[in-house]
Amino acid sequence: MAQEQVFFKYIDDPNQHKIDTYIEHGGYQAVQKVLKEYKPPEVIDTVKESGVRGRGGAGFPAGLKWSFVPQNTGKPIYLACNADESEPGTCKDRVIMENDPHMLIEGIMICCYAINAHHAFIYIRGEFAFPAARVEAAVNEAYEKGYLGKNIFGSGFDLDVIVHTGGGAYICGEETALLSSLEGSRGNSRIRPPFPAVEGLYKCPTVINNVETLASLPSIFDKGIEWYRSHGTEKSPGTKIFSLSGNVNKPGNYEVDLGTPLSYVINELGGGVQDGRKLKAIIPGGSSTPLLMPDQIDTPLDYESVAAAGSMLGSGAIIVIDERCCMVWALMKLINFYAHESCGRCTPCREGTAWLKQLINRIENGEGKQGDIELILDACDNIIGRTICPLGDAAVMPTRSFIEHFRDEFEYHIEHKKCKVKTDYPFV
Amino acid sequence: MSDNGKEKEQVTLTIDGREITVDKGTTVLEAATQLGIHIPTFCWHPKLDSIGACRMCLVAVEKFPKPAVSCATEVMPGMIVRTDSEEIVKARRGVLEFLLLNHPLDCPTCDKGGECDLQDNVFHYGIDKSRQTFTRLRVVDEDTHTTFDDKRIGPEVIRNMNRCVTCYKCVRFNKEIAGEYDLGAYERGNHTVIDAPPGEQIDNFYSGNVVEICPVGALTNTDWRYKVRNWIAKQAASICSHDADGQNITLWYDQRQLWRATSRRNDEVDEGWLCNIARYGYQYVNSQDRLTQPLIKKEGKQVPATWDEAISLIVKRFKDIKENKGSVCLAGLIGGNQSVETAYLFNKFFRNKLKTNNLDYRLEYIDLKSSDENEAYNSLYRAPFKIASLENADVVLIFASNFIKDHPSVNLRLRKAYRKFGTQVYTVNPVETKSADISIDEMIYAPDTETAFTAGLIHAIIDNKLYKNIDDAKVAEMKAKISPATLADAAKLCGVDEDRFTALAKKLSDANNPFILAGDFLVASSKRHRTANGLFNIANLLNIPDGNAAILGSQANSIGFDRVGMRPNLPEQVKKILEEKWGEPVPASAGSNTSQIFKNILDEEIDSVFIMGANPAMRYPDGPFVNASLEKIDFLVVADLFETATSSKADVVLPLAGWSEQSGAYVNIEGRYQRFEKALAPKAGIKTGIEIIHAIADAMELPLDLNLAELTKETKDVVDAFERVPRDTGKFFEVKQAQIPEHADYPYRLIIGNDLHHFGYLTEHCPSLMRFTPEPYLEISPNLAEKFEIEDGMLVRVESATGKLVLKAKLSEHFEGEVLFIPNNFAATEVNSLISRENGGWVKIEKLDDK
Secondary structure (H helix, E strand, O other): OOOOOOOOOOOOOOOOOOHHHHHHOOOOHHHHHHHHHOOHHHHHHHHHHHOOEOOOOOOOEHHHHHHOOOOOOOOOOEEEEEEOOOOOOOOHHHHHHHHOHHHHHHHHHHHHHHHOOOEEEEEEOOOOHHHHHHHHHHHHHHHHHOOOEOOHHHOOOOEEEEEEEOOOOHHHHOHHHHHHHHOOOOOOOOOOOOOOOOOOHHHOOEEEEEHHHHHOHHHHHHHHHHHHHOOEOOOOEOEEEEEEEEOEOOOEEEEEEOOOEHHHHHHHHOOOEHHHOOEEEEEOOOOOOOOEOHHHOOOEOOHHHHHHOOOOOOOOEEEEEEOOOOHHHHHHHHHHHHHHHOOOOOHHHHHHHHHHHHHHHHHHOOOOOOOHHHHHHHHHHHHOOOOOOOHHHHHHHHHHHHHHHHHHHHHHHHHHOOOOOOOOOOOO | OOOOOOOOOEEEEEEOOEEEEEEOOOEHHHHHHHOOOOOOOOOOOOOOOOOOOOOOOEEEEOOOOOOEEOOOOEOOOOOEEEOOOHHHHHHHHHHHHHHHOOOOOOHHHOOOOOOOHHHHHHHHHOOOOOOOOOOOOOOOOOOOOOOOOOEEOOOOEEEOHHHOOOOOHHHHHHHHHHOOOOOEEEOOHHHOEEEOOOOOOOOOOOOHHHHHHOOOOOEEEOOOOOOOOOOOOEEEEEEOOOOOOOOEEEEEEOOOOEEEEEEOOOOOOOOOOOOHHHHHOOHHHHOOOOOOOOEEEEOOEEEEOOHHHHHHHHHHHHHHHHHHOOHHHEEEEEOOOOOHHHHHHHHHHHHHHOOOOOEEOOOOOOOHHHHHOOHHHHHHHOOOOOHHHHHHOOEEEEEOOOHHHHOHHHHHHHHHHHHHHOOEEEEEEOOOOHHHHHEEEEEEOOOOOHHHHHHHHHHHHHHOOOOOOOOHHHHHHHHOOEEOOOHHHHHHHHOOOHHHHHHHHHHHHHOOOEEEEEOHHHHHOOOHHHHHHHHHHHHHHOOOOHHHEEEOOOOOOHHHHHHOOOOOOOOHHHHHHHHHHHOOOOOOOOOOOHHHHHHHHHOOOOOEEEEEOOOHHHHOOOHHHHHHHHHHOOEEEEEEOOOOOOHHHOOEEEEEOOHHHOOEEEEOOOOOEEEEOOOOOOOOOOEOHHHHHHHHHHHOOOOOOOOHHHHHHHHHHHHHHOOOOOOOOOOOOOEEOOOOOOOOOOOEEEEEEOOOOOOOOOHHHOHHHHHHOOOOOEEEOHHHHHHOOOOOOOEEEEEOOOOEEEEEEEEOOOOOOOEEEEEOOOOOOOHHHHOOOOOOOEEEEEEOOOO
16 A cells, blocks of 8 residues: 655655755746746635645645635735644654755745745744754755746746744744744734734734645646545545654654555554554544544544544644553643643633643642542633633643543542553653 | 724624624623623733733623633624623633632732732632642742742832733733833743843833733832722822823822822823823922921021011012012013913912013023014914824824923824824934834934924925925925025935935825924924924925924923913913903013023013022023022022922022822813812921912912912913914915034033933932932933943043033933933032033033043
8 A cells, every 4th residue: 555655755865955856856847837827816726626734733725724815905915834843743844844845945935926925934943953954955045046036937926935943832833823923022822813814924914834735735736636636535635744653663754645544554654553562542643632542543544534533633643652651641741741831821721731730740649639630620621712722722632531531540540649550661 | 094083884792681782893892891791801901902811801602612702802793792601600710710829819918909800800700719739839030039029120110920910911011002122921831920121120111001000919119019008098180290291190198198190091191001200200299308388598598487477578578679670670480380270370460460571481491582472383382283183193203302201192192103003103303212113214413403404304395396285486485485495405414314304205295194293302492483484384385284283392281381371471362361351451561581581680670580380590401591690689589399409599488389289280282171189288388389379469468369269260261262373374484594503622412301200300309210210321322432432330521611510421322423411300410500502502521530
């Protein structure tokens, strides 16, 4: 079941990040075609028809997002490329930026042409020094070739791309916080409406797309909608990179068609659970998504099927947990992360995640009290859906899911002041 | 841009089962408030952008997937909102529980207790049991190694993070309204700390507001904290007694003293924001240094006396001079922060009873005659400008004004117009000002060339045919009367590129609703009438609406005094009103203005002056002249709150009540008559200006026959009766740049004026303001400092033809070039000794030994 590779086609070529190699491999053809043959609305229509969905986590149709941008405000329109890849377990955008940055730049060019933007910003997370250097170098190469700047490919279209690195905050991957940070402010999320498409960066219409979303555009225009739709499912077309980690034999990034069964990724590509141990649970789409249980391992990896299974495809970070893992400990690690990364803007997330952290740590440390589980769940009710951005929800969803599926382990911890699972689990 | 009277679209919705129709764009919170439904908030403020952070104002909206923040959700037709459903009450209780997790619950010792939003909401929602069983979070402060407890983060502001609910109102106020960045949020999550940036403190001019808008006891100020409980203090509606904007304040006081001033929001004036001078500038009334009994000069020494002795002496001498030398030998001067009633009575006493026209209130300016007789100046000075109208401005030119300092409220309104409505701002000043950060172009003209600047702008308008509704012949006729004669010449003299004149001219001409506002640099200039001519011509050339071109007055009652005729020579309409009221003509003799009075004293034509609430010895910008005159005066009476440089020369000193110790009114720059209530009565031995005038008049058997109510009414009538003749749009005046004197030995132009945190000579008695600026300084540009190898804090000798002073240097990034500034708010430093009419304020400097 060998799958066609789009992002990873030249993953083994050590020179793929260089512009000449990229061109040799057929790069920058799509954008030339687009600039010559398409009018901007036709680009948007094509992207709509291709059905490509945002790869940042929410899976929002990209073409539809672009079509929300008002073209008559008299203000400039911006593209912000979200390269603040911070969801624990996720490392897919990093590979694109490191190995094939021109694919991203070409995608940015197509998008900007479609939405009539002349400035694009690539917001790269602060810790990504090497990917940022690669992207920066690629942007410089593109300028040198005249692919960026004024009158690109003689089409009269101008575009400037600015690479900006963040200060290292998870919240800046949330689109409105990303905009605040890009503007030079503290990375705080903002209430919506107004949505960024209407009032985003510097109060101007702004499209925010994930790296993988933008990088998938050249292939769509190279090979056509039909080809694109031949991958994936009706509602979730195309290929996607999954970042496989946790207790598997061969962790790593794998590109597969959407709709590929989870079991294929874990067992065939990932070589199965480490040392043949028993599978305990799977986090399918980044650490904020609810757990899938072993009996759900055949769930197809597309947006609808994973949602139907009670979780989310999210950013495509699959974390495999085997039988040795204490789920109280695992949840503690997650909640510590979310409490640490809460931006501090809205009350339920700022105070609530910190309280959850205290409570869950208490249980893990053998100091849990009767009623703590109920208190955690009640606090969750006061956080979820009450916050400005999804960070609060992101902390609550795994908390609820872990307690729902493994309540016995939490109760055991409170009663016996130790793990129910006797393990030699690493990291603990 | 506001809708200029256009009908707004209406939206009907239902809140808690009650239907309401409101303007489109209204938030659910505002609509609920209109229905009398209270929705609790922490982070919401009517004048700040909503950020929906505290989540207290959540409401349930039918068909919405989850509760919405009512502070930021706009009404939609047919919306069905519940503010009190079970879900919402649980959400709010949840928020309160979260906020209390790490709150110290120290209400009994917290200064905010009794006026705390958190206390009120917790009480309302009945959160009386805590599920929190952890040690409360205390973040260790890096500087003090104390936990979250009190930390001083500015001259006035003290922060206690334990109590903070992280609503960000303080930070947002600073950034959105004041345009300041000396307060920020640091760290993240529940470790978020509100603090000044490292190495800085929150000391901006509007910083007091952050304390007032703090919903809890996290931000308090030295002024008020731990002194009196808010529910014990009484309140009096008052008005700031310093600058001319007329900020509305509430004075809090008890039987001992005034305790604080808070804003009394008036959307037409201040929108609920106070500058630090309005907030802390009341404190001089509390001072222990107040005069409490009259002084009489005996054998060259002032000794305490009774009121009877003092009044009898005044009466004896006044009578003596009046009868033997004539009324023209008497004069009266009054300070700009006396109530309009006091001024009216003062005027009536001197003009109608003592029969002298030697009256003035402008004690800080020279060469008043030229502007008194200048139609352009008077027309622009009395222009019907409205602060709120700036919100509809598309282009605003701030001319010769350090706007933040001169007009704190107008400055904030301008910033609002800039931020919210895209108003474009240009500034033209002799030094760089704070307004630069919102200006498209900040033009700095060479000292004393403001007239040339207006000439240049006129040329730019004419040369580019940007004028409106005027025929070319008339324009050509005017152009011939402008000097410098060309744009190039004017530009060269001002040191501003021609292109910038042209760009500004085009912007003003293209604008639908342009404004030109001039301030204190113009008013203080002795050539103000020439510059006013230029501004008048520009306003007419560009057909700028009457209220949009204005010279703004500078003291609390500048405009009020103008209305009630506190000038020597009355404008016709004022004269008519006064004669009607008094039933007899005003004296026919020519009156002398401030400078003429001082001159006449030296010429032995005036023998006695009564100065009420003013300190010309310190503030008149020609020290040698005014001091010689005051020394020479035969009989000087000074009524004031404190012993001053002026009172030290007086034959009789009378203790005068402060503005808060009586009721009265100020008329602000807009001509807005605003009353202030009496707060605490003055201490025994102190009389109000009105009482003093009555006492003297009665003892002279020239009774004024006006009780307080009658006086108030009569004054109001006079103020209201004033009708300004609209600007004559058919007129043009000659514009001629004055010769700039030779000053080879004294190469640097010294500007004196108010420090940002001081106003006049009284604020030296306000401890809070002294915390911001405790001592005078020489403000100097880094370039000039480098030339003399002067570093910040070094002692520098400043010398003019008339005097010398030694001051600490303050290097200021605001300053470019060869202009110096010294504040004239400190009695111990006689800045005006450096300045005379002849030398025009030119000085040289010399570095003294290091440090």
